[in-house]
Amino acid sequence: MNQGNAPQTTNQSSNLVDVLETVLDKGVVIAGDIRVGIADVELLSIKIRLIVASVDKAKEIGMDWWETDPFLNSQAAIQEQDKLKEENQQLQKRLEKLEGKLAGNGR
Amino acid sequence: MNLPKAKGEESTMEKLIYLYGIIPSAATSQPLPRLKGLDGESDLFSLSFDEIDAVVCELDPEAYGEKELEKKTNDAKWLHKYAFHHHEVLMKLYENYPIIPMKFCTIYTSYESLKSTIDQHKQHMMELLENIADKEEWILKIYCEADKVKERVAGYNETVESKKEEIAAMSPGRQYLEKRKLDQLIDQEAEKEKQAFSEKIHEDLASLSIDTEVKKNWNKDVTGRSDEMCWNSVYLLEKSVVESFLSAIKKKQKEWEDAGWHMEVTGPWPSYHFAKIS
Numbered sequence: 001m002n003q004g005n006a007p008q009t010t011n012q013s014s015n016l017v018d019v020l021e022t023v024l025d026k027g028v029v030i031a032g033d034i035r036v037g038i039a040d041v042e043l044l045s046i047k048i049r050l051i052v053a054s055v056d057k058a059k060e061i062g063m064d065w066w067e068t069d070p071f072l073n074s075q076a077a078i079q080e081q082d083k084l085k086e087e088n089q090q091l092q093k094r095l096e097k098l099e100g101k102l103a104g105n106g107r
Numbered sequence: 108m109n110l111p112k113a114k115g116e117e118s119t120m121e122k123l124i125y126l127y128g129i130i131p132s133a134a135t136s137q138p139l140p141r142l143k144g145l146d147g148e149s150d151l152f153s154l155s156f157d158e159i160d161a162v163v164c165e166l167d168p169e170a171y172g173e174k175e176l177e178k179k180t181n182d183a184k185w186l187h188k189y190a191f192h193h194h195e196v197l198m199k200l201y202e203n204y205p206i207i208p209m210k211f212c213t214i215y216t217s218y219e220s221l222k223s224t225i226d227q228h229k230q231h232m233m234e235l236l237e238n239i240a241d242k243e244e245w246i247l248k249i250y251c252e253a254d255k256v257k258e259r260v261a262g263y264n265e266t267v268e269s270k271k272e273e274i275a276a277m278s279p280g281r282q283y284l285e286k287r288k289l290d291q292l293i294d295q296e297a298e299k300e301k302q303a304f305s306e307k308i309h310e311d312l313a314s315l316s317i318d319t320e321v322k323k324n325w326n327k328d329v330t331g332r333s334d335e336m337c338w339n340s341v342y343l344l345e346k347s348v349v350e351s352f353l354s355a356i357k358k359k360q361k362e363w364e365d366a367g368w369h370m371e372v373t374g375p376w377p378s379y380h381f382a383k384i385s
Contacts, residue, residue, distance in 0.1 A: 030224055
């Protein structure tokens with residue numbers, strides 16, 4: 001029924017304003033015990049849009065290197081570690097082989 | 108139905124309760140979708156208040172007290188992430204139940220406090236739930252290419268036309284001043300044109316709706332678009348009407364696109380605008 005018009009649950013910037021103005025500004029207000037006055041929905045929306053836009057832009061021009069940089073990204077750090085481990089194991093095996101050969105030759 | 112881990116007496120006492128929304132109890136014969144709460148650790152669950160259920164999660168009072176929360180909500184990155192969390196949870200719930208959506212960050216310090224608030228509004232909430240069960244909320248935004256509107260106004264507007272003729276008959280010195288005034292006049296007429304165009308569209312759509320609300324237009328800094336938002340409104344529709352509502356908009360989109368008017372519709376939304384409790 002609602003072909004492609006449904007509010008998407010991703011944070012696309014075209015949908016950003018809709019979500020922010022609705023979630024931050026609207027919704028049923030019944031008194032909670034903890035009140036959160038969001039000071040300036042407009043200003044915060046602008047900031048959020050700029051954050052989203054700068055990430056999108058960075059991806060677009062290939063400036064997303066930090067996603068694969070182990071110092072800045074834990075996922076990348078794990079991958080890096082796995083790679084090192086594997087390399088280490090291979091080296092260990094080669095070393096054992098060489099040592100075995102040497103020992104064989106010595107006798 | 109998901110039972111709360113504790114009903115007020117024990118450990119819930121110290122935890123804060125974040126309220127997402129209210130659903131009819133009868134609807135929870137269908138179990139809640141498994142979702143994580145705002146802190147990313149606790150699970151969402153429902154608290155039963157006889158005819159209605161509150162969908163909530165628990166939060167650590169130290170991390171989400173009033174002061175901490177104020178700091179958090181003024182941090183754009185935090186707000187972005189968690190406003191969308193709230194939105195996504197409500198969308199998931201809305202797929203399964205009629206729901207009264209709460210405003211972002213509606214938080215109670217105890218079960219008793221939540222209960223007393225709900226008891227106070229229960230009758231009204233039950234009526235609301237019944238009322239919104241077979242309805243949908245849709246948002247329309249109209250954007251315009253301001254240059255095109257201005258050009259058209261400068262070319263075809265009667266007020267502008269007659270002013271131009273007046274100016275042509277003036278001395279060169281007066282002409283300069285009067286031309287600047289004319290520019291202002293064109294701007295004013297263009298604004299009128301945007302308003303009149305949008306109102307006409309709105310009236311057509313309003314005739315299909317049960318209720319409507321006209322909202323604030325956001326500037327380009329907020330929308331990030333190059334065209335200008337000139338209308339922002341929301342419609343409450345009977346489910347049976349949604350299809351004709353959408354096809355009416357599609358028709359208008361095609362009809363006006365070349366003239367620089369762009370209409371964007373989103374929905375269905377949980378009843379953010381028309382479920383009101385006062």
